[in-house]
Amino acid sequence: MKPFEPLDSIAVPILQANLDTDQILPARYLQKPRSDDFGQYLFRDLRLRKDGSEVPGFVLNRPPYRQGKIMVGRSNFGCGSSREHAVWALYDYGFRAVIAPSFGDIFFSNALKNGLLPIVLPVEVVDKLLDQIAAEQGAQVKVDLAAQTVTAPDGTTHRFAIDPFAKHCLVNGIDELDYTLSQMQHIVAFERRHEAENR
Amino acid sequence: MASERAPRTLFEKIWSKHRIMERDDGQVLLYIDNHLVQDGAAPAFEMLRRRGIAPRAPQRTFATPDHYVPTDSRDLNTVADPEKRRMAEALRQDSARAGIPFFGLDDRRQGIVHVVGPEQGLSWPGTTIVCGDSHTSTHGALGALAFGIGATEVSHVLATQALWQRKPRTMRIAVDGALGAGVSAKDVVLSIIGRIGTAGATGHVVEYTGSTIAGLSMEGRLTVCNMSIEAGARAGMIAPDDTTFQYLAGRPFAPAGQAWDDAVTMWRNLPSDADAAYDREVALVAGDIQPMVTWGTSPEDVVPITGRVPDPAGVSEAGRREALTRALAYMGLTPGTSMTDLRIDHVFIGSCTNGRIEDLRIAAGVVKGRRVAAGVEAWVVPGSGLVKEQAESEGLDRIFKDAGLQWRYAGCSMCLGTNGDMVAPGKRCASTTNRNFVGRQGPGSRTHLLSPAMAAAAAVTGRLTDVRKLLDNAA
Ligand code: SF4
16 A cells, blocks of 8 residues: 555545445446556446447546546445445545545445545535535645645635544555554464354 | 343444454454355455465355356356456365365355355354455344455455454344235335435444344344345344244254354343443334335335335425436436336346345245236346255246246346346346445346335236235235
């Protein structure tokens, strides 16, 4: 995982509530190897027609939004399946953060493990942010993970919460498994006890 | 004797028993008793290989392919797409290399992993169960803490047999009273989702309680817990009782002899203590529950079969109005239409929600002596090879075939179409599955979620139908 860098980027509004992972990454690409560029499959059926031509009007087909690294969505973003591919698609396309009032639980943890920062902000704040970035294509939003703040185009700054450990992993590009492997003695000891109790 | 500890829920009892350690930020390393693996797991095995780590506890792992297997034959070579073929093939190889028990296509016990786990007695009360698939919540029906995880987490569990988790909140959903004729577990869970919404239980583990739930068969309980994820829940669970123990007794991977007696003694202590508190509570009355059917593109877009397609004009909130309009356009529906006026092209009976023997018995009971309506293509896909065998020994396959339904081999099939079994664009499918998302059963497919009885009724009438009408006629 690459270390998370401060973001000052165009933000992309996605106005659909309960955006499910089937929309973010359709099931017919689930068998592709991780070495593929999943960005090409992102929102495939919303973004592109069957013949591969662009759906006019879809937000990522409007030039300034193409460069966006921050996505702003509505509540229950990423609900549905456990497919980590949905996160890979957003990441490979270039996104590094998603801001929403709430997330599907599995999507949220998948995102953290792949360098995509899921940010929960109150629904009023997200609504205002969506208004601003939809009104002015190319409006910039700042995300500072160290300070745990999001700065909207109108200059207002909003603090967000994040687990310190997840933050540590993101900032340093560390993967959780390394840490767990360093704690293996605890797992082994627990397992011995657990198996004896359940025999 | 009164216990000195604070009253605990079923969830809390399992959680505390599997707590290995806690991190500074409050995340808990949870021991995983049972790791189920299906044919989407190739990326997770690949992650481990790249780090030079071998799966640590193959004896606590179990694998069977379901998403990519063909359902018209047992020959993997009939899967045209080499990448898809490769997924099922990779699972066999990865399992063999690691020494993980594996039921392949040549094994009559193969099937959808969430059907096979309980069927084989792999899913026990009081245990932690994970799988790289969101519908792992199914196994909570046996009184386990079971939840879906992503690929990175699958590789973490393979490497360590443990997983970091923040303690979820708890929610109790109580359903009390008797269900009416033609009303099933599927209608119960669809009603719950209609009531609380697809984000209704986000961040929570749901425990289903009440006399209706206690009265359900194990099959029915599995159906309810299966769709917990469609209510946004991390997991769903039901306290183990005699129904659970009778279901598990004698299954191949269940404890046996003295170990069985000891296990049951332990399992009897699992139900939530009388005064245990939940973060949220919801209650439903069984008598209010009707046969349900979805009209839209989210499982919460659900109405009783006696209802109508909603009208966006009546919705005040702009975002919701827009979503509704979009859903109706995708589904090809006109506001105000009676649900029973909707003609259907496909029927799909199967999946981890409703592919068990009881589901097939109910569906067969409805189609018996009737014919699939002209122009309708109806499929029955058993959840496992053993469900298929059992159904055949009861003559259910004959009933289906005589009525004009296709009788196929076990797998996920048309639930999400990754094996190529798909609903064509613009076609309408009455489906016993769990998701009606845009494109779920194939690009442009239009899905109506309903129970096996309702799906069978749709098959023989060619339209969405109140199955109670057919029951009345039959009586
Ligand atoms: S039957 Fe459907 S929901 Fe169940 S595991 Fe298979 S694809 Fe997923």
